[in-house]
Amino acid sequence: MASHATGYDVIVVGGGTAGSVLAARLSEDEGVRVLLLEAGAAASGLPDAVATPPAWPSLVASTANWGDRTVVQDASGAPVPLPRGRGLGGSSAINAMVFARGHRSSYDSWSDHGAKNWTYDDLLPYFQRSETAVSRAPGRGTEGPLIVGPAVEPNDVLLACLAGAVEAGHRRAFDISGGLEEGFAPVDLNIVDGRRQSAADAYLLPALGRPNLHVVTDAVAHRLRFDGDRCTGVEYEADGRTHTARASGEVVLAAGTIGSAHLLLRSGIGPEKDLRAAQVEVFHPLPGVGRNLHDHPRANLVYSAQRQVPTPRNNHGEILGLLRSRPELDGPDVQIIFIDIPLPNPVAPVANGFTIGVSPMRPVSRGSLRITSANPYAPPVLDPNYFGEEEDVRAVLSGIATARRIAWSSALAEWGIEEVGPGLDAVHDQSIGDYAKKHFGSYCHPVGTCAMGEDEVSVVDSELRVRGLDGLRVADASVIPSIPSNNTNATVYAIAERAADLLRRR
Structure with a gap:
């Protein structure tokens, strides 16, 4: 050039x-x-x-x-x-x-x-x-x-996830991108005119x-x-x-x-x-x-849905939440992001569904x-x-527990969802933690x-x-x-x- x-x-x-x-x-x-x-x-x-x-x-x-x-x-x-x-x-x-x-x-x-x-x-x-x-x-x-700015037309399944988060007792933030709030809201995106x-x-x-x-x-x-x-x-x-x-x-x-x-x-x-x-x-x-x-490592909970998830229009991850794994922390240390496609998972392929990603935001x-x-x-x-330090495992376990409560809210019931990965056989901290440590990916933020x-x-x-x-x-x-x-x-x-x-x- x-x-x-x-x-x-x-x-x-x-x-x-x-x-x-x-x-x-x-x-x-x-x-x-x-x-x-x-x-x-x-x-x-x-x-x-x-x-x-x-x-x-x-x-x-x-x-x-x-x-x-x-x-x-x-x-x-x-x-x-x-x-x-x-x-x-x-x-x-x-x-x-x-x-x-x-x-x-x-x-x-x-x-x-x-x-x-x-x-x-x-x-x-x-x-x-x-x-x-x-x-x-x-x-x-x-x-x-x-x-x-936020997605102009968020995916309906992600809006249902947001409603589920509020139903589960989390704050509906106004500007989750601005650095001052905790809770759940549509996040700003670098998308202009599509x-x-x-x-x-x-x-x-x-x-x-x-x-x-x-x-x-x-x-x-x-x-x-x-x-x-x-x-x-x-x-x-x-x-x-x-x-x-x-x-x-x-x-x-x-x-x-x-x-x-x-x-x-x-x-x-x-x-x-x-x-x-x-x-x-x-x-x-x-x-x-x-x-x-x-x-930031990220573990993914993958859900199948009976109701058809709309074709993605934006970046797939249009709504997220910031929360604390422990109330005594000085700020949020876990992110939950709702993703409008079922990401690949080790349990079984999913043709129609969505993903809830969980990431420890302040890894040790x-x-x-x-x-x-x-x-x-x-x-x-x-x-x-x-996940070299156990504190990061504990943070992701807290986030997964929160994500599951959101998934089983009435706001998502009409979608006819089922957790495919890791699946409900993973019920104890040991099995959930093993899944997260074995099947995580990079959130690409080195x-x-x-x-x-x-x-x-x-x-x-x-x-x-x-x-x-x-x-x-x-x-x-x-x-x-x-x-x-x-x-x-x-x-x-x-x-x-x-x-x-x-x-x-x-």
């Missing part, structure tokens, strides 16, 4: 959610030359299904997904697919289009390792800057590039005509270049050749939780023991790189990302350590491998600068120290909006 010029003020590596925001915002200043490098395709090269909301599950098997898998997980005895977007828009081009901030309480722990000024209230202006919320609810944005709106759609494509913004797609970053302790550029491959782009200002990694940590490690920045094991020369010891990997389990070599095409070794803070296990400081190096920042989900209590994409938009401000003030 651009010539391979070499000199820029800022180089952004990764054209996903964060990279699209950064490239668009930084290039608003005509005097700032910005290069955006993306390993995947341009928007025109992505599958047609990207634009069609109900088709998003098919994208997992497409070229728009990197195809990552974890190592065998102790909980399940099997690897877990970990979808990650590849191409302009990144994961915002293949995800389920849920746009929710996460409850404000889940940001409180971001300061545990010394991160300064990253509370929910600190992020609020950046949440608002990213969005135009159809709801116009208090605290929501009204002038941002993203148009976000089509997905990705980060590339909202931010990047309107900016492509700017002469100071260069975008190079199908460009795989090999390693970072340095002069002493200062990052001076990026070596990358495109068009079958190796190029070096130089930055007079800064290099910003926005390649996501997997991609940013992977590039740092390949460049010799990370835990010395891990780098030596991968036969990578240690350039800058930084023990936190690749550590603190965590994600932590894992790691490692590399085996400096080869940029060698996949990283991913171990999120799902975070934390370049965690933010001010201590020695942190990778970036409170201004997103890589500790001990100059001219290098990270601005994506990898800097999140502790995962928010909802789908993570809205938080990544806010992080990138704030990063743009930090870079303008450099």
Whole structure:
């Protein structure tokens, strides 16, 4: 999409959610030359299904997904697919289009390792800057590039689930996406006029005509270049050749939780023991790189229905709830999402039905990302350590019990439902927990491998600068120290909006 010029003020590596925001915002200043490098395709090269909301599950098997898998997980005895977007828009081009901030309480722990000024209230202006919320609810944005709002016509079976949740005694929230409420409600979606709106759609494509913004797609970053302790550029491959782009200002990694940590490690920045094991020369010891990997696992209860479930029109998961597994907690730690298709399950196939997904939103389990070599095409070794801590199992058990009470409400009785997976033979905590641990999937929200803070296990400081190096920042989900209590994409938009401000003030 651009010539391979070499000199820029800022180089952004990764054209996903964060990279699209950064490239668009930084290039608003005509005097700032910005290069955006993306390993995947341009928007025109992505599958047609990207634009069609109900088709998003098919994208997992497409070229728009990197195809990552974890190592065998102790909980399940099997690897877990970990979808990650590849191409302009990144994961915002293949995800389920849920746009929710996460409850404000889940940001409180971001300061545990010394991160300064990253509370929910600190992020609020950046949440608002990213969005135009159809709801116009208090605290929501009204002038941002993203148009976000609930499904125009929610699926009838999901509305019945919502009625069942209220019948079961749960609060009917007004704006479950805003970060201030608990309960159940339709969630905001990145769907505009029946089509997905990705980060590339909202931010990047309107900016492509700017002469100071260069975008190079199908460009795989090999390693970072340095002069002493200062990052001076990026070596990358495109068009079958190796190029070096130089930055007079800064290099910003926005390649996501997997991609940013992977590039740092390949460049010799990370835990010395891990780098030596991968036969990578240690350039800058930084023990936190690749550590603190965590994600939302999700267990699914699958129901058959005698009444025909309407054909899905939106993203399948249009209504969700946030609740506490224990009343003494300071905020919600479980999400229940109603899904208008029967997801595959290990018990029996279901032709007509729906799913209730249950996910521990504030998991305690932590894992790691490692590399085996400096080869940029060698996949990283991913171990999120799902359900490694019993506290996460207890949270999902609480959510499953709540989901079952909702399923057996009178609001769903007219649908003639039957629980197929796990089925009513699973009645005790042991059997339910075994099902959840064996048959869960990733909710595709990995975070934390370049965690933010001010201590020695942190990778970036409170201004997103890589500790001990100059001219290098990270601005994506990898800097999140502790995962928010909802789908993570809205938080990544806010992080990138704030990063743009930090870079303008450099």
